[in-house]
Every structure is written in structure tokens, then in C-alpha cells.
Amino acid sequence: xxxxxxxxxxxxxxxxxxxxxxxxxxxxxxxxxxxxxxxxxxxxxxxxxxxxxxxxxxxxxxxxxxxxxxxxxxxxxxxxx
Amino acid sequence: xxxxxxxxxxxxxxxxxxxxxxxxxxxxxxxxxxxxxxxxxxxxxxxxxxxxxxxxxxxxxxxxxxxxxxxxxxxxxxxxxxxxxxxxxxxxxxxxxxxxxxxxxxxxxxxxxxxxxxxxxxxxxxxxxxxxxxxx
Numbered sequence: 546x547x548x549x550x551x552x553x554x555x556x557x558x559x560x561x562x563x564x565x566x567x568x569x570x571x572x573x574x575x576x577x578x579x580x581x582x583x584x585x586x587x588x589x590x591x592x593x594x595x596x597x598x599x600x601x602x603x604x605x606x607x608x609x610x611x612x613x614x615x616x617x618x619x620x621x622x623x624x625x626x
Numbered sequence: 627x628x629x630x631x632x633x634x635x636x637x638x639x640x641x642x643x644x645x646x647x648x649x650x651x652x653x654x655x656x657x658x659x660x661x662x663x664x665x666x667x668x669x670x671x672x673x674x675x676x677x678x679x680x681x682x683x684x685x686x687x688x689x690x691x692x693x694x695x696x697x698x699x700x701x702x703x704x705x706x707x708x709x710x711x712x713x714x715x716x717x718x719x720x721x722x723x724x725x726x727x728x729x730x731x732x733x734x735x736x737x738x739x740x741x742x743x744x745x746x747x748x749x750x751x752x753x754x755x756x757x758x759x760x761x762x
Binding site: 557604620626 | 682748
């Protein structure tokens with residue numbers, strides 16, 4: 546299956562892109578995406594405890610199951626307002 | 627009205643969005659770019675958002691306000707891009723028949739926005755350095 550992954554703010558800076566399409570086996574979870582991304586930049590793991598993930602515009606847990614065409618966003622700590 | 631915008635915010639726009647004949651009180655909040663933060667001089671700020679999710683989360687905050695105070699007239703606008711000192715970052719308006727609930731709900735709206743709405747601030751300082759703000 547294919548999911549779109551979006552990078553914002555500090556993650557956009559870290560990975561030099563705003564989004565990418567990722568091909569994943571069926572049954573993959575949010576955590577699988579995090580591991581995949583971490584393999585590119587180990588320093589990404591520093592954000593594990595403070596970041597959130599959104600799937601289709603809603604905050605999701607790390608063990609949430611993904612499906613084809615999901616939009617997954619890596620959400621750094623929010624600092625709006 | 628729940629919007630992420632790139633252009634200048636009019637506070638009147640959020641007031642107009644909640645103003646109805648039943649409103650006896652309208653409380654507004656405006657967040658403004660200030661000239662220093664944590665003792666450093668700020669040159670300007672940049673904001674980035676995830677607009678579809680940000681607007682969805684703002685609507686959810688309004689739903690929470692309805693559940694808690696029974697008020698259904700809430701408007702929120704947050705700007706993105708480069709903002710100069712003195713410009714409006716965010717404007718919120720809450721209308722109510724009486725003022726007490728409107729004050730409480732407006733405070734709740736900005737507090738929740740800062741907790742859950744996917745928006746990020748980058749500080750650019752007078753000395754030329756800059757970084758994405760880390761939450762305190």
C-alpha cells in the first residue's frame with residue numbers, strides 16, 4: 546500500500562522535503578513509518594517523546610494501523626498562537 | 627469561521643462572524659508579535675501550519691466550548707508566513723448572552739489552540755540567527 550507522509554517545520558528542515566509517498570506492506574503501523582524515517586536521520590529519534598503523529602488530520606497512536614492512501618503527518622511540538 | 631490565512635488579520639472579521647442579535651457580550655483575543663522573547667530581540671516571526679488539520683482542530687475547540695459553556699458562536703483566524711512586530715498572529719472571538727461565559731470560553735480557546743492546533747513558530751532574531759521554537 547501507499548501512504549503520503551508530510552513533514553512540517555523542524556522536520557521539513559531536517560529532511561529537506563515537505564512530503565513523500567511511501568510504499569509499505571499491508572499491516573504497517575505508524576511506528577513502522579517512524580522507524581523507516583529514523584533510519585535516514587538518527588537524530589529524528591530525539592523527537593519521539595515530544596512529537597505527535599496525525600493520520601488523516603487526526604492525532605493517532607504509534608500502533609495505529611495504516612491503510613492505502615492514508616495521509617500521515619509528522620507533527621513537531623505545536624507552538625502556534 | 628475557522629481559518630488559516632496568509633494575509634493581514636482583521637479583528638473585526640472575527641467579531642462580525644460571531645455577532646448575532648442574541649449576543650450581549652463578545653470577547654476577543656488577539657495574539658501579537660512582540661519585539662523580544664526570552665530576553666532576545668526579535669526581528670520577525672514566521673508561522674507554518676497544516677491548514678486542513680488546523681482548521682479541523684479549531685472547529686473541535688469550538689465544539690468543546692459548546693459542550694462546556696453552551697456557546698455556539700466562536701471564530702478563530704491564525705495567520706501564517708512572515709509576520710512583523712506588532713502584527714496580529716491570531717484572532718479569536720466568542721459571543722455570549724452574558725460576559726462571564728464569553729471571557730472563560732475565549733481564554734479556553736486560545737489555551738487549547740496552543741496545545742492542539744498544528745501550527746509552528748520560527749523566531750528570527752536581531753542578531754541574524756533563527757530557529758523553530760521549542761515548547762517551554
